[in-house]
Amino acid sequence: MMSVQVIVEGSMNSSNPYFSSSWRRSFTGGFILDMGVHFIAGLRMLVGCEVVSVSAMTSHVDLILPPPDNLSSIFHLENGCSGVFVMVVSSRSPKILWRVVGTNGTLQIERGFQGQHGYLVSLYDANGQCKSSFFPFSGVTEELKAFFNDVSENTLKKGSQFVPEHRLSFVEGARDVALLEAMLESGSRQRDPRDWMKL
Numbered sequence: 130m131m132s133v134q135v136i137v138e139g140s141m142n143s144s145n146p147y148f149s150s151s152w153r154r155s156f157t158g159g160f161i162l163d164m165g166v167h168f169i170a171g172l173r174m175l176v177g178c179e180v181v182s183v184s185a186m187t188s189h190v191d192l193i194l195p196p197p198d199n200l201s202s203i204f205h206l207e208n209g210c211s212g213v214f215v216m217v218v219s220s221r222s223p224k225i226l227w228r229v230v231g232t233n234g235t236l237q238i239e240r241g242f243q244g245q246h247g248y249l250v251s252l253y254d255a256n257g258q259c260k261s262s263f264f265p266f267s268g269v270t271e272e273l274k275a276f277f278n279d280v281s282e283n284t285l286k287k288g289s290q291f292v293p294e295h296r297l298s299f300v301e302g303a304r305d306v307a308l309l310e311a312m313l314e315s316g317s318r319q320r321d322p323r324d325w326m327k328l
Contacts, residue, residue: 133212134228138220159195187316202312
């Protein structure tokens with residue numbers, strides 16, 4: 130890996146069913162924390178290693194949303210690669226993009242491609258040739274299936290050496306939240322971008 134980009138342009142506004150959820154407005158980070166943690170989980174899963182430091186800037190532009198509603202962060206991975214994580218809560222043109230640039234090609238995952246509800250996965254090889262496949266959105270359904278499978282397997286194999294799906298553990302969820310909180314904390318301090326927060 131040479132570079133990683135995660136760009137999230139959400140569509141949170143008063144017509145969105147989640148907009149009026151009072152609990153999303155009652156904690157620091159608001160919609161950035163609520164929505165962003167899922168994309169942080171995707172980032173960590175995609176790169177296969179941990180983020181070791183971050184630096185970020187935040188802003189509050191749309192005053193009907195709780196602050197902050199914009200986050201721009203740079204990060205370093207434990208393998209030496211760097212990347213960016215950008216999140217805009219309320220965009221007029223929603224988009225989600227994960228992009229990993231490597232020495233042998235580039236992987237790009239784009240959600241909502243041409244208005245379709247799913248993901249376009251494109252792999253560009255070292256010669257610039259592209260192979261793309263579209264995958265319909267499965268979201269929470271697949272996560273719930275894996276969770277219920279783990280509960281069932283654990284119940285059936287009581288006392289045995291059952292190993293649950295690693296990404297569904299509370300530890301992994303806590304790591305996702307901790308990374309996003311570090312970005313928000315860095316941004317709230319409006320620190321010198323050269324001043325990195327170690328994780």
